Amino acid sequence: QIVLTQSPAIMSASPGEKVTMTCSASSSVSYMYWYQQKPGSSPRLLIYDTSNLASGVPVRFSGSGSGTSYSLTISRMEAEDAATYYCQQWSSYPPTFGAGTKLELK
C-alpha cells in the first residue's frame, strides 16, 4: 500500500504568517486530498484533486504538487485554522491517510 508521510508532525504559526506543510507518498499518486480536523469534530474536506478548494473553504488555503510530493499552504494564518491536517490518496487500493500535521496558533 502507499504510505503517506506528513511533515512536520507539529508546527505553530502566528496570525498572518504563511504556513506550508507537506505530504510525501511512497509511490507516485495522481491526486492528493486534504482534510482539516478540529478537536471534537469530524474531518472536513479542504482540497480535492490536489489543488481544488472544496465548497466553503477560504481562499487562503491552497494545494499543489505532483508525483510523490504534495503540499498544503495557508497564505495567512488565522486563529480558526488551528487544527490537524491529513492528506489522503486513492490512486491505488487501499486508500490511505497520512498521520497528520498538527497546526497550533503561536
Place this chain on the structure above:
Amino acid sequence: EVQLVESGGDLVKPGGSLKLSCAASGFTFSSYGMSWVRQTPDKRLEWVATISSGGSYTYYPDSVKGRFTISRDNAKNTLYLQMSSLKSEDTAMYYCARQDGSSPDAMDYWGQGTSVTVSS
C-alpha cells in the same frame, strides 16, 4: 443540508459482533458511493469499506476483509457496517462519509462518528 448520523457504537468483547448504521439526509442517497473510515485512539485515520451507489460493488482493506460487511438500503437512506470477530485493534471512532460526486476519490461529507470499543 447534507447530514450523516451514525449510531450503533458500543463496548463489545473480543470476538463479538456489532452493526453500525448511518442515516443520510439532505441529498439523493442512492446517487452516491459511501464509505466507512475509522479513527484510532492515536488519531490515525483508516479506510474501512466503500460501497457503490447501487450497492453492487464493495471494497475492503485486508485488515477487515471477511470480518466486516458494508451494505446499504437506498429506500431507507441508510448505510450499514456489520462487524464480526472484533479485535482490540478495531477500537476506534467510526465515521461514515459520502464520496464526492464530482471527485469520487474525495469524501466530501462526514458524520459525527460513533465509538466502538473492543475490550474484555
